Amino acid sequence: MAARDYGQYCGITRALELVGERWALLLVRDLLVGPRRYGELAAGLPRIPTNVLAARLKELQAAGIIRRAPRSRVIVYELTPYGRELEPVVLALGAWGFKAMGDPRDEQVVTPDALTMTLRTAFRPDVAATLPATAYAAHVGDAGLLVRVDGPSLAVTRGDGPVDLSFAASPDLHRVISGALSPDRAIATGVVEVLHGPGDLLSRFATTFHLAA
Structure with a gap:
């Protein structure tokens, strides 16, 4: 207790x-x-x-x-x-807190588990069900994840594997997820760096993972 x-x-x-x-x-x-x-x-x-x-x-x-x-x-x-x-409680708190995150501070880090839960919070299975199956390798700071979307199913793991799009991003990726920064603009400004695959798949990522800020 x-x-x-x-x-x-x-x-x-x-x-x-x-x-x-x-x-x-x-x-x-x-x-x-x-x-x-x-x-x-x-x-x-x-x-x-x-x-x-x-x-x-x-x-x-x-x-x-x-x-x-x-x-x-x-x-x-x-x-x-x-x-x-507690999972739905934690996901709901994550969505609620996302609205008040603001800009990342220099001393703040993104851990793999924190990024995993952010993606699970932002995942829109109803939208993903209408899109082709896609695998992403997402690198944010020291956090690297393999993100597989297949219809309404989401699997987020650590490790390597074949992907359609690999990208590295700063913690400002949250602005892409919130819709405050368009995928094209994120790439143009260096918030997101495409490492492998067509950059236009970042738009599919942003459509699949979205949280209103």
């Missing part, structure tokens, strides 16, 4: 007691992408103090939100079924 107690009998209050402590929902965000070792969780949240990371993991385990599990001779943390019920 988290240390914070609001002293109110309410579902929202109880939810905040369980996942409202600093860093807790970001741990849930990263674990929604997949199970992670302790070191991977620390690397994905480079500013989290080690004592806080240990405390949050302990609290989330005690609440039944995450669990420790053996995987290939190592221990990983993963969400329980109860914890996975």
